[in-house]
Amino acid sequence: MIDHRRLRVALLGAGSVGSQVANLLLTQASELSERAGADLELAGIAVRDVDAARDVDLPRELLTTDAESLIVGADIVIELMGGIEPARTHILAALNSGADVVTGNKALLATHGAEIFDAADQLGASVSYEAAVAGAIPIIRPLKDSLAGDRIQRIFGIVNGSTNFILDKMDREGLSAEEAQRIATDLGYLEADPTLDLEGYDAAQKAAILASLAFHTHVSLDDVHREGIENITADMIDGARRAGFTIKLLAVCERLEGEDGESISVRVYPALISREHPLASVHGGNNAVFVEAAAAGDLMFYGAGAGGIQTASAIMGDVVSAARRHIAGGVGVGESPRQSLPTAPIGRIMTRYQVTLEVADEPGVLAQISGIVSEAGVSVATVEQTPSSDAEGRAHIVIGTHRAREQALSDTVARLAESDVVERVVSVLRVEGE
Amino acid sequence: MIDHRRLRVALLGAGSVGSQVANLLLTQASELSERAGADLELAGIAVRDVDAARDVDLPRELLTTDAESLIVGADIVIELMGGIEPARTHILAALNSGADVVTGNKALLATHGAEIFDAADQLGASVSYEAAVAGAIPIIRPLKDSLAGDRIQRIFGIVNGSTNFILDKMDREGLSAEEAQRIATDLGYLEADPTLDLEGYDAAQKAAILASLAFHTHVSLDDVHREGIENITADMIDGARRAGFTIKLLAVCERLEGEDGESISVRVYPALISREHPLASVHGGNNAVFVEAAAAGDLMFYGAGAGGIQTASAIMGDVVSAARRHIAGGVGVGESPRQSLPTAPIGRIMTRYQVTLEVADEPGVLAQISGIVSEAGVSVATVEQTPSSDAEGRAHIVIGTHRAREQALSDTVARLAESDVVERVVSVLRVEGE
Structure with missing residues (x-):
């Protein structure tokens, strides 16, 4: 030397x-x-x-x-x-x-x-x-340098290890949310105040950073649509499993092309993902990030998401x-100059949905509900009706939609909620990774 | 601007x-x-x-x-x-x-x-x-920069898309090697002269580059132990499937600590990998690289391995x-200074093996074979005997070993080949990713 x-x-x-x-x-x-x-x-x-x-x-x-x-x-x-x-x-x-x-x-x-x-x-x-x-996981440098000559269309992935640990425990061991959280706390996966993780703030911070870098723009935490895993129950995970899905807390950053030009959507929410999808096999506190780029195609980065x-x-x-x-020598190599791409409201995004309703177990209900959904312009892909296990005379209807705009879907759900035949909207989950 | x-x-x-x-x-x-x-x-x-x-x-x-x-x-x-x-x-x-x-x-x-x-x-x-x-796939920059403060122990992965396409076709569609190669050629996955891919030269070049970077040393193509997929048959893939494995052409770069100091092993060969392992789901012409680092733990990088x-x-x-x-400004940021770590001969590596033998279907054969193996100091984990489908009076014995040194294993195989009860050594495959 x-x-x-x-x-x-x-x-x-x-x-x-x-x-x-x-x-x-x-x-x-x-x-x-x-x-x-x-x-x-x-x-x-x-x-x-x-x-x-x-x-x-x-x-x-x-x-x-x-x-x-x-x-x-x-x-x-x-x-x-x-x-x-x-x-x-x-x-x-x-x-x-x-x-x-x-x-x-x-x-x-x-x-x-x-x-x-x-x-x-x-x-x-x-x-x-x-x-x-x-x-x-090396993800910042690949986005900043390795993909600097490409056009990134979409990033989605699991970027919070604590919530992945909890959802994975619930999915693989059939635990309740409370039980899984207790174990996560005992093992140090959750802080004394678990709000940052459970309500998706930590994932939203990371999504803002990834989107800023990937789309060469300024995305702040306030621009990120955020839903946590507080409302995810063992029943929802069980229902997801029966339909071939698992539930993961995902960060999604994507470009949207509209009549009024380009915008981006940055969001964090628990979503259904096919059990065949590589993200479904991300267990415990691990993280994985998918990047879809115009030239490079699909890339995945996987590894430990936390730990000292x-x-x-x-x-x-x-x-x-x-x-x-x-x-x-020389000056520090900065980042690309950043534009200010507008952030689209969550109503603008397109994805598939799975809506679970509790209804009166009577003839004609399924037809009535299908009618409400299709009137709203949302196209139904699958419908399944099963008797409710916990309420006599009630049934659960699970509607899987084709790709629809979130605004149309939420309008539809509002109409369903108001309808006489619907007792309760049990859950509305987006389907990602398809 | x-x-x-x-x-x-x-x-x-x-x-x-x-x-x-x-x-x-x-x-x-x-x-x-x-x-x-x-x-x-x-x-x-x-x-x-x-x-x-x-x-x-x-x-x-x-x-x-x-x-x-x-x-x-x-x-x-x-x-x-x-x-x-x-x-x-x-x-x-x-x-x-x-x-x-x-x-x-x-x-x-x-x-x-x-x-x-x-x-x-x-x-x-x-x-x-x-x-x-x-x-x-961004892999060079992560190794050179993102992991520059870590100590990489091992890299292994699928770095040749053409051979992965062929092995995947054989595995998923039950095709013969010839059929799979013909399709690969038709689709442009194989060059007119497919030797570089099939015999593992292309993967060996990449292994040399990865090992040089990861271990901060000079590894040249000549230092890479290389076996291609020329001898992989539909029968071998079929046998692997029955045992819960698939066959992938892997590049493996690892540090070996010995009494005489540190050395490295860089090798390319078709190996058995558990169907549960993430590499087993790398289909078609895709590539994936696992990196095991002392601090970062296990990382995986996945994406398209080729294509203009x-x-x-x-x-x-x-x-x-x-x-x-x-x-x-400033000068180009070079790579880390490189040492000259010795390359260990293939006999030095430790892994698990699966040895398939064709034997006379007679009482006592299994005991005799087990005796030869354990005398050589190789510990047997599993033995399975099945009647041969294509030769009357013969049986196939598949021996799965515990981790053993390659030299001990090849000595054992030589002794088995000489033994009276063994008609033919059908295949010897290493097991990786465990």
Whole structure:
């Protein structure tokens, strides 16, 4: 090794990912520096509480509560504090002082991404965030670089490991939602406040980041249509299984071409997916992302969606790349300029639906319901009627539609709900991946 | 768009991939230049015969037979001629003249990679080759950058679409090898000379490239243990199915730790893989690559392994990235320095095996055979004996072993072949992905 440059690395945060990153920087130093073409010196680790318990023992002398001073003079700043502030201020300070930034902060990027990327562009620095989406799976770099010469039409996938763990437990072991959630909490898949995961906020943040990158536009968390898995019951999963489906919480980002030009739809919801589809075999806390590109066709990326050491791999890839960039000279290679594509309302999307109704078990009901649906211009693909197991004199009707516009479908469901023969709309689920 | 720089792009070769690349450069110019931050001007296309028929109509005035002149003054040279010469000379000339190079030439990189990467490093230029392995699937960049901070233990996958198409046809439609090959040829999956695909040369070239990158070492085609699918029969596929397996041509790159230090094994062979394994569902001409990394865990990359337009996507991603690099300034970010890890002989690898023997259908044969196997130190996991369908008085014995060293296994097979009770060793197949 000849005349290596030394790069000072500042680490902000020593939680489950941060402590693993620190450990890799300390224990794999010689391999990493060889690959980076520079010695990566861990200058310090900013934490809230120097005495807090950590996943990995870290040298006491590296810990500090003074993030501001640590950032000054750093060549690479790794932000793993999470949350909006003070992470945002620290990242902007790091860019201003000439450092490249590596972050896994999806909440920040999904809300203040434009501000941060603009600052990086103006300052000639780089912001890397492979760890922000789908943990260890390389998806950001493939979208940003490998597919930079292609036109991405659609991305859909499982990007939240906790909810996938829960749905998978319910599907494979017949557990109730409560039981599955309890196990997920015990195993550390769910936070003390599980709202971010269960209500789809975490997946929506990731969808905003993926859509922004894939469509070269600005998508913020507010642009994402979001439904969580709070209302998914064991019965719904059971019904899905009988129809050849499983239920997955999906993030879907797609381009829509309309008379009024191009728009995009970015949404997160639990959807039916055929048991034959590769996403149906994504078990436990794993993630998988499908990308449909005009030239490349269908691509899939699969791996661990979370976990301290797994996510640390993505952070370290970004750190080594940032170090190589520093050594090579030149300014940071920014992202593509971003347009501002309008976000279509959820009513604009087209997909297939499966509507389950509880009805009076009387002759003529099926005909009446089919009439309401077809009057609304929604084309019925399958109808199945079974006696209700829990209510005497009632039946369940499951209507599978052909591809329909969401607006027409929700109008139809509203009319069904008002109809005399329908006791209750049990569930409305979209079918994806077809 | 303010004050765009213009970059001259020279294209060498206008075959199935090259003509699609030219078409994308011509028809998507404004989108591409926006993403690249520079106008990408297709300066010319070097071909052997200006009048040859092409997949895509290309402007006559761009075609030239004078590659040397075209290269002079180009900022980015895309080499899609294939083969060793004159591709090698042209690439070195391009690097010498200060251009960045994008190539899909696996044969060249698997034999002269070290020379080309060294030249690029010394000249501060970049050589990108996403298209050289697994067509449209982003795998090179994830290995080079995203996993640069991790330690890759093992890569295995399906990297040749033609042979996967043939094996898949045999498996799913019960065709003979000849029938499946005929269809593959008719559909353009196989070249007029199918040797490169059928005998595993193409997969071995890709394995050499993947192993070099993943293990930061120099692996040349000669270091790759190579077996093709020439001897795979419908009977073998049928037997595999009955045992819960399918047969896939796999490229396997792995680190081996031994008493004498670290070595690597790089090999291509048809292997049994459980029907439950995700690789078993890779159908037709698709490719999929599994990566096992110390921190990231298991990752999978899946997509189209070949095809002109699909592979053009990978080329264009490299072109846009090279253009951004040009605009950002600085030297090309090279690859990690490479060690020279020794390649272990095939006898050193450990895996499970399935050995099929034709034996005399007599009492005591099974015991005798089990004796020979266990004497050799290979541990038997399963034994199954079935009467032979095509030879009177004979039986087939299928022995599934526990993990064993290849050397011990081949010694055992040699002893079995010599034994009086064994008429014929029908097949010896390795089991991968467990």
